[in-house]
Amino acid sequence: PIATSRFVVQVAGIRDVLCNHLVVGGPLRREHFGRKRRVEKVLKSLINNGELERWGGNVTHQQIHVPSALVGETLGALAQSGVEYNVLTKDLQKDLDQEVVASRNRVRNIFRSSHNMDWTSYHRLADIQNYMDYLAKTFPSVASVGSAGKTIEGRDLRYLKISSGKKNAKKFWVDGGIHAREWAATASAAYVMKELVENRSKYANVLNKVDFYVMPVMNPDGYEYSHTNERMWRKNRRKHSSGCVGADLNRNWGYHWGESGVSKNPCDPQIYAGAKAFSEPESQSIANLITSLKPEGYISFHTYGQYILIPFAFDTVTKPKDFNELRRVALKAQAAMKAVAGETYQVGHTPTLVGAAAGGSDDWAKGVAGAKYAYTFELRPNNDRVGFALPARLITVAAQEALAGVLAVAGEMRVNS
Ligand code: ARG
Ligand code: ZN
Numbered sequence: 173p174i175a176t177s178r179f180v181v182q183v184a185g186i187r188d189v190l191c192n193h194l195v196v197g198g199p200l201r202r203e204h205f206g207r208k209r210r211v212e213k214v215l216k217s218l219i220n221n222g223e224l225e226r227w228g229g230n231v232t233h234q235q236i237h238v239p240s241a242l243v244g245e246t247l248g249a250l251a252q253s254g255v256e257y258n259v260l261t262k263d264l265q266k267d268l269d270q271e272v273v274a275s276r277n278r279v280r281n282i283f284r285s286s287h288n289m290d291w292t293s294y295h296r297l298a299d300i301q302n303y304m305d306y307l308a309k310t311f312p313s314v315a316s317v318g319s320a321g322k323t324i325e326g327r328d329l330r331y332l333k334i335s336s337g338k339k340n341a342k343k344f345w346v347d348g349g350i351h352a353r354e355w356a357a358t359a360s361a362a363y364v365m366k367e368l369v370e371n372r373s374k375y376a377n378v379l380n381k382v383d384f385y386v387m388p389v390m391n392p393d394g395y396e397y398s399h400t401n402e403r404m405w406r407k408n409r410r411k412h413s414s415g416c417v418g419a420d421l422n423r424n425w426g427y428h429w430g431e432s433g434v435s436k437n438p439c440d441p442q443i444y445a446g447a448k449a450f451s452e453p454e455s456q457s458i459a460n461l462i463t464s465l466k467p468e469g470y471i472s473f474h475t476y477g478q479y480i481l482i483p484f485a486f487d488t489v490t491k492p493k494d495f496n497e498l499r500r501v502a503l504k505a506q507a508a509m510k511a512v513a514g515e516t517y518q519v520g521h522t523p524t525l526v527g528a529a530a531g532g533s534d535d536w537a538k539g540v541a542g543a544k545y546a547y548t549f550e551l552r553p554n555n556d557r558v559g560f561a562l563p564a565r566l567i568t569v570a571a572q573e574a575l576a577g578v579l580a581v582a583g584e585m586r587v588n589s
Pocket of ligand 2: 351354475476
């Protein structure tokens, strides 16, 4: 097999809160590895200056976001290096616009005064929180709302408990949106709540032995900011004395904190780990709650890349003792997710698939909170497509895959009688 690599260069010019994009990428064959290194050298100074942003990708795919002012220079460097690249989409703006168009065109049922939630468009925090209140009010025997605490800006860290009231039930924590811009992750967690509550009879087998705790918006301040100001915002909204804003909540958890894959610079736009472990009220309050619950299952939804990631991620070699059991169960989830629409989610040890990074919620859930089945799901799209801007028409199928994966893991849990 030919080892391939791909540079996706995204050309962005700000229009409204969204961006104008051109995405180009291309395969890089083994014999081009020397060239790849040259390209990285050329791009590196720009990336280090914070002008180019590593947008995604994994150990063999590099995806880089280029602001419009640097387009010429960057494309020139790519061309000179001899890297083959092709245009993946001429107008990523279209995908971003679809999110908006979908919500504008949505025919709201004016007779439905109860809630605004659906899975054909992305929703603001208020719609999601109101929907949780609606579920609790309408289905009080299975659903109740709880709060882990408040964000820096005072928003509620709200979760939904879904339980049929069985005594020995195992607990399963599911979350989304710890990274603000990963809207499909939040929508998918909201979909898990919807299905388990509104269609609970379909899932009676699982609900008879497992209680679910779902927090669809782990980073409400960042989530709102990604809707109102900057679509590609990732961190929370901590204000630093330098004037820079935000810490990466998925680098802030207290297990091997700061050991790899982080920045200690508060101005880093993506992976600033915070001043110390659990310096951020969001990660700290949620960790307190999870500690008190002691869930056996923990899954954090992110986007993108289509992976089922198995801890640990804090270095490149350390695996949990029961890694093989986690892998066995992950393969069940993979099969269930593939059955939805034929899409493949790669299963593996996090550092092998996407690289090492310490301070993630999954590592902490596994290493400290004792959640046996702890995973991060990187949902749609895969790396051949266009990143965080999953078109709104694909929310539902992405969410169905996410739910199928959760149910497959829950199905492996055994209740002690
Ligand atoms: N893309 C995710 C992130 O960068 C991957 C998280 C995987 N888990 C981890 N502990 N690094 O946060
Ligand atoms: Zn993420």
